[in-house]
Amino acid sequence: MVQEVTFQGNQKILETREVTLRFGGLEALNGLSFSVTPHQIVSIIGPNGAGKTTLLNAITGVYSPHCGEIFFHGTPISRLKPFQIAALGINRTFQQAQLFSNMSVLQNVMVGMHPKTRAGFLSGALHPPGERREEKKIRERAESLLEFFGLVPKADWTPGHLSIAEQKRLEISRAMASEPELLLLDEPVAGLNIRETEALGDLIIRLKERGQTIILVEHNMHLVMGISDWLIVLHHGSKIGEGRPEEMQKDSQVVEAYLGR
């Protein structure tokens, strides 16, 4: 089963402060500051090239911001490597599902559990009882995750044979395998039809109801308006607005950014 996430206190789970990231001469993120309240779905929106994926990469440690800092539960994480950030409790999906096509669907989810498990080279090679027990637990948890995400019949397939919607669900289930407090989803419904989008939207809401904090990067306004608690609008790497979805719909700057002058 997906673990229920409980959280103490009122603190922001994630905070960025004046985060700036440059690629050559281009400033992909420009003095970006915002914070995320736990147990919410926060959507990051903005035109293409606004820096949304770059932001996710910065949070997960794939890129290191040149200026500014990112805090997770008050701890600075901008200098940490991706695997360390995953171990702290942040996990993500990618714009194009980055699945491991050299293993089965089930094994993809089992890999996701890496930060929460321990067996090393020696245990792996010698296969002692402790390691066998851990392997059993890994497999059971992976299977229960597949059940939650509706992928059990295809557990032995390779990801390449899944539909796009299934691949997206698989990637999310892999991310959830590490029991993250904060889940980052990068355009999860891109390429899905209306039915699939609604289904995934429901799934995301169910995750939130279990206590998950979710940052969603999306272009699909219908979905964003439907499930978000809070919206942050980016344009050219800066925040041009944030607030509740209804407020942002009316904000003139936001509208201009999307439609142009």
Added chain:
Amino acid sequence: MGNKNKISLLIFALIIFTLPAILQNNYHLMVLNVAALNIMVVIGLNLLMGYAGQISLGHAAFFGLGAYLSAIFTATCGFPLWPAMIMAMVIAGIVAYTIGIPTLKLEGHYLVMATLGFNIIIYIVMVQFDAVTGGPSGFAGIPRLRLGDFTFQSDRQIYYLFWALSIAVLFFSMNLTHSRVGRAMAALSHNEIAAGCAGIDTDGYKVKIFVISGVLASLAGSLYAHYITFISPGTFGFFYSIQVVTMVLVGGMASLWGSVFGAILLTLLPEVLHAVQEYNVLIYGLILMAVLVFFPRGLFPGIAGVFAKRRTAVPPDSREQLALEKRVWCRK
């Protein structure tokens, strides 16, 4: 690892251990002994290349380090045999760690170049540092392998020792590839960034597997030295590095069994080509090219597919012919 793999391992061991009864020619046994050692090197290399996705064209250096260090420790310094071999392994491990960390940050051909450069440097040291290594004429008088009071004299006795060790290495490696670490490495080899974001310490694993492969090669080298009792730098040059990489590629990077058979095949091949000694190099190059051009996945992935736990789940409305062995690498 699955039951199929365990049974295969058992059958393989059975065949291997009954072969000496059939083979009377000591020369054949000697070739097989060398094959057993090559398997150790190749398994380590396979883990590095196939699972961690890194390439090394310098493993002859580790093989050579194991050989020379063990020879020097025992023959020159008078240390006991097995501690000397273990010391050699430790030193090889430290060397692998030291050059591994900067080297594995390099990409693609830079990594190849660095491992190659390392191989050449070690080779040159072996040749030039002749006060210690005996130089180009080699190092003789290396003590034989012993266990307690028992000295391994004949090729036949060595055969059992080497193949027991080799199969043990294979067994442990198979366990490893079916474990948490094995999955992590497979993920890492396929998609490094996704693996990192999933919580895998990619840099750490790359270095660790490099060290393990170096240590395995060192062990094989030490055993080689104490078997042949004479070593010279020519054995440990760039060409051997290419040979072991070829064994991995010919066998198929995706499977350990492929590497085992690749090692056996390519150890036997030069012996078969003995009749055309002059053409040895040319034919080797031709085979390497031919296999890589026509069988880039190796000659044995099909066989590996047989040994792998077969998945019967096939997408119901798929019209393509799916080669099962191409689909699933890691066994549960």
Added chain:
Amino acid sequence: MTLSLQIFQFILSGLTTGSTYALIAIGFSLIHNATGIVNFAQGEFVMLGGMFMITFYTFLKLPMLLGFVLTVFSVAAVGLLLERGPIRHARSKEILILVMITIGASIFIKGFSMILWGKNPMTLPPFSGEAPIVFLGAAVMPQSIWIFGITIGVVAALNYFFKGTMTGKAMRAVAASRRSAMLTGIPVDRMILLSFTLSGALGAVAGIILTPITTTSYDVGVMLGLKGFSAAILGGYGSMPGAVVGGLLLGILESLAAGLISSEYKDALAFLILLTALFFKPSGIMGRGRLRQV
């Protein structure tokens, strides 16, 4: 001889070998820019250059200039065959596999040469005699001047080719972005073929001019190739000025190391320099660092 004069002498001889390293390095860069692979047979092209020249000039007694031209064409043909054959027909386009194929090719060529020409070292007479010329107190072999001159000529010709001719510009386009080049109608396959052919020709030139100084045999290809590759990396892989700088620098450092420290370990020192350079600045002296894109 005073120390500074000795050093000057070493530098001069280093420039000599460095020039050939530069030519070999350019060969590597050409193919890498067009295809992304390291052509490990490059060193064998150099060896073949020497061998073919010896065959045409010494065995067949053809005039030197004719032999030169024939050799260049022959080795260029070998490069062409390599691309058209194994590389083009390879079922996998993965870079590692293609690189290993070039390694297989280099072994094959080496084995072939061993059978064709035997194992004994052979040499060419220097182009214009052996009397050393004295330059600022140091002795310079006339052959060295030929090497400088020809290298400069080749580099200048290549420079003109890449900047001034359509084909050359097309090759640069392929190097910059293969897909864009394809979209603008550049025949990428032909450019790749050209890169291999040109590399063969360059290797041949390097081999011909170097052989009078260092002799040649069937197995010199490996070391030369590796050194040329090191030079290419040292200077910044993929850039032609980088290849030249890297080659000259490697030649000089190697010569200084051989003269001042130890001539036996000079090869090891060359690679040590390379490794150090790789560890501290993988993109080479003139290369640019790359930011990983996700």
